[in-house]
Amino acid sequence: MRRLKAVIMYDGSGFAGYQVQPEKRTVQLEIERVLTKMHKGNITKVVASGRTDAGVHALGQVIHFDTELTFPVERWERALNTQLPDDIRVLNVSEVSPDFHARYGTTGKVYRYKWSLADIQNPFTRNFVVHMPGIKPDVEKMRKAAKLFLGTHDFTSFCSARTEVVDRVRTITRLDLIETELQELHLVIEGDGFLYNMVRIIAGNLWEIGIGRREPAEIERMLNAMDRKQAGKTAPAHGLYLETVSYGK
Amino acid sequence: MRRLKAVIMYDGSGFAGYQVQPEKRTVQLEIERVLTKMHKGNITKVVASGRTDAGVHALGQVIHFDTELTFPVERWERALNTQLPDDIRVLNVSEVSPDFHARYGTTGKVYRYKWSLADIQNPFTRNFVVHMPGIKPDVEKMRKAAKLFLGTHDFTSFCSARTEVVDRVRTITRLDLIETELQELHLVIEGDGFLYNMVRIIAGNLWEIGIGRREPAEIERMLNAMDRKQAGKTAPAHGLYLETVSYGK
Numbered sequence: 468m469r470r471l472k473a474v475i476m477y478d479g480s481g482f483a484g485y486q487v488q489p490e491k492r493t494v495q496l497e498i499e500r501v502l503t504k505m506h507k508g509n510i511t512k513v514v515a516s517g518r519t520d521a522g523v524h525a526l527g528q529v530i531h532f533d534t535e536l537t538f539p540v541e542r543w544e545r546a547l548n549t550q551l552p553d554d555i556r557v558l559n560v561s562e563v564s565p566d567f568h569a570r571y572g573t574t575g576k577v578y579r580y581k582w583s584l585a586d587i588q589n590p591f592t593r594n595f596v597v598h599m600p601g602i603k604p605d606v607e608k609m610r611k612a613a614k615l616f617l618g619t620h621d622f623t624s625f626c627s628a629r630t631e632v633v634d635r636v637r638t639i640t641r642l643d644l645i646e647t648e649l650q651e652l653h654l655v656i657e658g659d660g661f662l663y664n665m666v667r668i669i670a671g672n673l674w675e676i677g678i679g680r681r682e683p684a685e686i687e688r689m690l691n692a693m694d695r696k697q698a699g700k701t702a703p704a705h706g707l708y709l710e711t712v713s714y715g716k
Numbered sequence: 717m718r719r720l721k722a723v724i725m726y727d728g729s730g731f732a733g734y735q736v737q738p739e740k741r742t743v744q745l746e747i748e749r750v751l752t753k754m755h756k757g758n759i760t761k762v763v764a765s766g767r768t769d770a771g772v773h774a775l776g777q778v779i780h781f782d783t784e785l786t787f788p789v790e791r792w793e794r795a796l797n798t799q800l801p802d803d804i805r806v807l808n809v810s811e812v813s814p815d816f817h818a819r820y821g822t823t824g825k826v827y828r829y830k831w832s833l834a835d836i837q838n839p840f841t842r843n844f845v846v847h848m849p850g851i852k853p854d855v856e857k858m859r860k861a862a863k864l865f866l867g868t869h870d871f872t873s874f875c876s877a878r879t880e881v882v883d884r885v886r887t888i889t890r891l892d893l894i895e896t897e898l899q900e901l902h903l904v905i906e907g908d909g910f911l912y913n914m915v916r917i918i919a920g921n922l923w924e925i926g927i928g929r930r931e932p933a934e935i936e937r938m939l940n941a942m943d944r945k946q947a948g949k950t951a952p953a954h955g956l957y958l959e960t961v962s963y964g965k
Contacts, residue, residue, distance in 0.1 A: 478839040524840070544836075554839045587793075590727040590803045591773070595840060 471543065472531050472563045478554040479524040480594040480705065486518040494519075494528075494555060501550040502532060514569045516576065516712040520664070522704030524595065527558070529712040531569040567714070575640075575713040576661060580654040580670040581706045596651060597706035604677025606644055606652065612676045612683035613642040613654075615690070616669060623693040625669055626662030627701075635662055635693075644673075655710075668695075670702035720792065721780050721812040727803040728773040729843040729954065735767040743768075743777075743804060750799040751781060763818045765825065765961040769913070771953030773844065776807070778961040780818040816963070824889075824962040825910060829903040829919040830955045845900060846955035853926025855893055855901065861925045861932035862891040862903075864939070865918060872942040874918055875911030876950075884911055884942075893922075904959075917944075919951035 475498075483491035487499070495513060502511035513532040519525055538546075543560035551557065581596040583589065588598040619638040626635060641657035654670055672689070675681045681699060689698045724747075732740035736748070744762060751760035762781045768774055787795075792809035800806065830845040832838065837847040868887040875884060890906035903919055921938070924930045930948060938947045 476839055478842075548836065553837060553842045556836050556839050558836060587797065587805050587807060588802060590725055590805050591844060593727075593802045 468533050468535055468565075470531055470533050470563050470565050470567055471540065472529060472561050472567060472569065473543070473547070473557050474559040475525065475528050475530060476556045476558055477525050477528065478594070479519060479522050481554050482521060484519060484521045484523070485515055485525075485528070494525075497552055497555055498530065498547075501547060502534075504550070505536065505546065506534065516569050516573050516709075517661075519707075519709055520667075520704050522594075523707045523709070524705075525709040527711040528709050529569050529573075529714075531563065531567060569712075572714045573660065573712055574715060575657060575659055577641075577655065577657045577710040578661065578666045579708045579710050580656075580666060580702065581708070582652045582674070583650060584652060585650045594705050597703050599674070602678045604652065604674065605679065606646060606677065608679075608683055609644050609673045609677040612673055612686050613644060615683065615686040616642050616656075620690050621693055622662055622665055622690075624689045624695055624698045625665050625672075626695065627664040627668075628695045630663045632662060637661065637665070642669075664701055667701045667704065667707060668698055670706070671700040672698055674702060675699045717782050717784055717814075719780055719782050719812050719814050719816055720789065721778060721810050721816060721818065722792070722796070722806050723808040724774065724777050724779060725805045725807055726774050726777065727843070728768060728771050730803050731770060733768060733770040733772070734764060734774075734777070743774075746801055746804055747779065747796075750796060751783075753799070754785065754795065755783065765818050765822050765958075766910075768956075768958055769916075769953050771843075772956045772958070773954075774958040776960040777958050778818050778822075778963075780812065780816060782814075818961075821963045822909065822961055823964060824906060824908055826890075826904065826906045826959040827910065827915045828957045828959050829905075829915060829951065830957070831901045831923070832899060833901060834899045843954050846952050848923070851927045853901065853923065854928065855895060855926065857928075857932055858893050858922045858926040861922055861935050862893060864932065864935040865891050865905075869939050870942055871911055871914055871939075873938045873944055873947045874914050874921075875944065876913040876917075877944045879912045881911060886910065886914070891918075913950055916950045916953065916956060917947055919955070920949040921947055923951060924948045 477494050482494050485494045487493050487495045498513050513530045516529045540560055540562050544557050547557040583596040583598045586600050616639050621636050623635045637658055637660050639658040643655045645653045676683055726743050731743050734743045736742050736744045747762050762779045765778045789809055789811050793806050796806040832845040832847045835849050865888050870884050871886050872884045886907055886909050888907040892904045894902045925932055
């Protein structure tokens, strides 16, 4: 039995999220269907670094699974890609030690959130960028607020009220706002881990600050409140990308 | 009665092409449905610069229609965009003289064709770029062949055998091959007009030359043959974009 790690990319538009749910098309379901077929019907489960919601995209999601198949690791990428639907691609497969764990072993993640500030929505990116016409956010104000998230905090106010995890302390090491040439604004956030909806709630609050609906100083109050109701809206799913997942130091 | 000209953009992925066809979702159908509703049920027809096939995209398709509605031209773009599905966007609406004709008045068009040369297909662009893994085309050879299309020729060999137009003489004024940073190869072609499937057949033949299946000199023979069967394959629809349509000199 070998443990394999795979880096995968997916367009979240056509999925009810990453994780298997009854009667729904999910990323995990599609991958397990292909693996189970390759293992002649023996159900093969995959473990991901974490779930992503319906509509959320991934450029570098990481999964692991165990296999008794003996063909060389170099052939796995192609074997999976020829059978997977074209909204999921396997970028890389490598053999890892049996104690590697895609979920429990993560030491960091990078997410990106994309807004479009163009007057007219681009039909080609309608599922990939959140279109916010008419309002030009004050990016400097957003950067001022972004600094308040850096470091170690209890993020109870910035995760879904449905979060089951008890320890909500996380460390954010980077939070940049980047204005692109294509009239987009990107939020890039890096941390040791993220709670359910955390990036989207941070994005939603930074946006509200950008358009003057809130002040940067409110972030501190929200963090201290440890109550989801004290923070503003969750930003839409389709602007969010899981970019990279790291393991080890 | 005023005649309005509109520049529109659409993601062709979800359409059975531009032109109305029974029981199919088409770009023309969606626009006429909105216009007819705006005209309280009076059927309002639109005329485009030309049809595009199923899967073909447009960045600057041009249409015209006549209206008795009197609200200012600046409000049309928004009025249409709020009612149109989000895979069609109206970029600009202007009032034109009653003798302007979106189809018969065209004096030039620019199309772009996109291939991806990346090893693994990007799931985000799977409907927008034709993925050609494994084969790196000889772009210099393609450029050599491209020159043979420039100027005025009878393009009977390079249009669908189903073409009904009798005069197949067209003038190509530009045919560039551009290698992009994102491992894409773009063909940009400009001419006074294009026959049915003409850009896709030119693209398909240039690709076959690029990968060594044909020689550049064959283009001359194909043009002279005036027989569709003498030229190679039609390239897939989803790599093609109608970029701009010009009127007047």
